[in-house]
Amino acid sequence: MTGRALDPGAVSTSAIRTEGLVHVYDGATRALDGVDLAIARGERVAIVGQNGSGKSTLVRHFNGLLRPTEGRVLVDGADVADRRVAHLALTVGLVFQDPDRQIFAGKVRSEVAFGPRNLGRRGAELEGAIDAALVATGLDKDAETNPYDLGYSRRKLLALASILAMGTPIVVLDEPTTGQDARGVERIHRIVAELSASGRTVVAISHDMRFVAEAFERVIDARRADRARWLPSRGVRRDRLADARIDVP
Amino acid sequence: MLELTGVSYRYAGYATEVLHDIDLRLADGEIVGLVGPNEAGKSTLCLVASGLAPASVGGSLRGTLTLDGTPAAGLATHELAERVVVGFQNPNTQRSGIAATVFEEIALGPMNLGLAVAETVERTREAIERLKLEHLILRDPQRLSGGQAQLVGIASLLAMRPRHVILDEPTAQLDPAGTRLVGEALRSLAGTGTSLLIAEHKTDLLDGLCSRIVAIDGGRIVIDGPTGEVFDDPRLTGLGVERPARARLAAALATRGVEPGVLGGALEDATR
Numbered sequence: 001m002t003g004r005a006l007d008p009g010a011v012s013t014s015a016i017r018t019e020g021l022v023h024v025y026d027g028a029t030r031a032l033d034g035v036d037l038a039i040a041r042g043e044r045v046a047i048v049g050q051n052g053s054g055k056s057t058l059v060r061h062f063n064g065l066l067r068p069t070e071g072r073v074l075v076d077g078a079d080v081a082d083r084r085v086a087h088l089a090l091t092v093g094l095v096f097q098d099p100d101r102q103i104f105a106g107k108v109r110s111e112v113a114f115g116p117r118n119l120g121r122r123g124a125e126l127e128g129a130i131d132a133a134l135v136a137t138g139l140d141k142d143a144e145t146n147p148y149d150l151g152y153s154r155r156k157l158l159a160l161a162s163i164l165a166m167g168t169p170i171v172v173l174d175e176p177t178t179g180q181d182a183r184g185v186e187r188i189h190r191i192v193a194e195l196s197a198s199g200r201t202v203v204a205i206s207h208d209m210r211f212v213a214e215a216f217e218r219v220i221d222a223r224r225a226d227r228a229r230w231l232p233s234r235g236v237r238r239d240r241l242a243d244a245r246i247d248v249p
Numbered sequence: 250m251l252e253l254t255g256v257s258y259r260y261a262g263y264a265t266e267v268l269h270d271i272d273l274r275l276a277d278g279e280i281v282g283l284v285g286p287n288e289a290g291k292s293t294l295c296l297v298a299s300g301l302a303p304a305s306v307g308g309s310l311r312g313t314l315t316l317d318g319t320p321a322a323g324l325a326t327h328e329l330a331e332r333v334v335v336g337f338q339n340p341n342t343q344r345s346g347i348a349a350t351v352f353e354e355i356a357l358g359p360m361n362l363g364l365a366v367a368e369t370v371e372r373t374r375e376a377i378e379r380l381k382l383e384h385l386i387l388r389d390p391q392r393l394s395g396g397q398a399q400l401v402g403i404a405s406l407l408a409m410r411p412r413h414v415i416l417d418e419p420t421a422q423l424d425p426a427g428t429r430l431v432g433e434a435l436r437s438l439a440g441t442g443t444s445l446l447i448a449e450h451k452t453d454l455l456d457g458l459c460s461r462i463v464a465i466d467g468g469r470i471v472i473d474g475p476t477g478e479v480f481d482d483p484r485l486t487g488l489g490v491e492r493p494a495r496a497r498l499a500a501a502l503a504t505r506g507v508e509p510g511v512l513g514g515a516l517e518d519a520t521r
Contacts, residue, residue: 051397
């Protein structure tokens with residue numbers, strides 16, 4: 001992944017901004033090759049692009065799970081290099097693509113409670129955040145279930161609920177609709193809309209172009225952000241998408 | 250032929266069965282799509298049809314699974330793997346965890362069939378070429394993106410040249426180009442007489458690939474028929490299954506008095 005997707009006007013209000021971001025795995029695999037992008041506060045942005053183009057690598061920089069090999073990442077205007085992951089968790093919630101890499105608790109409710117409790121929520125505030133996240137994801141009847149007794153699609157929703165309960169101003173979703181049936185996709189669409197209505201910034205990686213077109217305002221092509229910058233989803237151009245190996249909705 | 254007769258299944262530690270009275274037959278060379286809402290039992294049916302449940306997973310099964318006339322119940326896991334392979338929904342579950350490179354990961358299946366080295370290498374190369382994975386062969390299988398891991402998992406199955414293939418959402422994490430590659434590879438595998446059962450939410454893929462669609466809900470088969478008929482069945486929407494773009498568009502045109510026939514093959518062309 002390389003290139004620029006910057007809106008010069010949005011710099012001062014950027015929720016997330018990367019400058020010349022490079023990430024090299026094991027000194028060999030260059031997953032990000034100088035990415036400049038800016039995502040404004042309150043924006044709903046989808047990141048699309050072919051498999052292996054560096055989309056997941058990119059978003060793991062937003063909450064400090066990965067650190068730049070070169071370049072900078074700014075969250076709310078501050079360089080994340082100076083901030084620990086636990087500190088960034090107050091601002092950025094990241095839902096993993098693979099729920100099984102996120103889930104560890106023995107009960108659905110404890111899983112959802114872990115994040116907000118670690119952010120210092122207690123009592124009615126904590127319980128309220130858990131309940132709201134369980135209702136939003138439709139898991140309220142499964143609160144006492146062991147997460148591994150849930151099917152894959154509901155484990156995905158549980159991973160999402162765990163992040164929603166943290167109430168972070170920035171929510172990042174890595175392939176949120178995989179494994180979901182039509183109702184599940186609709187539910188995630190609704191969650192994105194509600195997050196956005198409450199002023200939160202939502203960033204999602206997705207191959208599901210119908211979901212992208214319906215739920216997001218702007219699309220970033222992960223392979224060549226320079227060519228596809230600031231495409232509103234309604235105006236996504238067929239030739240550019242075909243070029244990035246993406247289906248036209 | 251792979252055949253499930255009167256199959257009901259209960260996971261170990263569960264009080265109730267999650268599959269009920271499943272009768273399903275996959276003829277040689279047939280590709281059958283499996284659809285249904287979340288938690289309908291699709292993944293469980295994949296485990297049962299591949300013999301992994303109960304052979305590996307435990308639990309209790311009523312009814313029978315037979316593979317080319319041989320009851321699966323008497324077969325050891327390695328004997329099952331010679332007859333039927335399964336691709337899990339999560340490619341991280343599929344990965345062996347013992348291969349240092351993608352090439353070795355894909356070669357692991359044929360190697361364990363006891364094939365000669367030359368044959369193993371030839372099959373591995375063919376699977377790599379088919380899914381265009383040449384640029385990944387020296388990579389650590391643990392350090393792949395989700396979509397790459399899914400393609401490597403499918404290549405591992407192709408390299409075994411199996412008689413029967415069960416796939417649980419094989420393209421969930423793939424971009425459209427990867428999805429099409431997998432579709433072509435599966436069609437070509439079916440051409441060699443392999444039977445396939447594919448659980449997928451991407452009904453556009455199934456529409457172009459399958460001769461038959463089976464819909465399940467609550468652990469029971471509720472619709473089973475030719476692809477065109479099932480995807481035109483309005484009950485699917487009630488099951489939370491999104492019908493293919495072709496079927497949705499045709500239905501929308503029909504309500505406005507336009508016969509889809511007047512468009513010739515344009516609908517199919519636009520959605521494939």
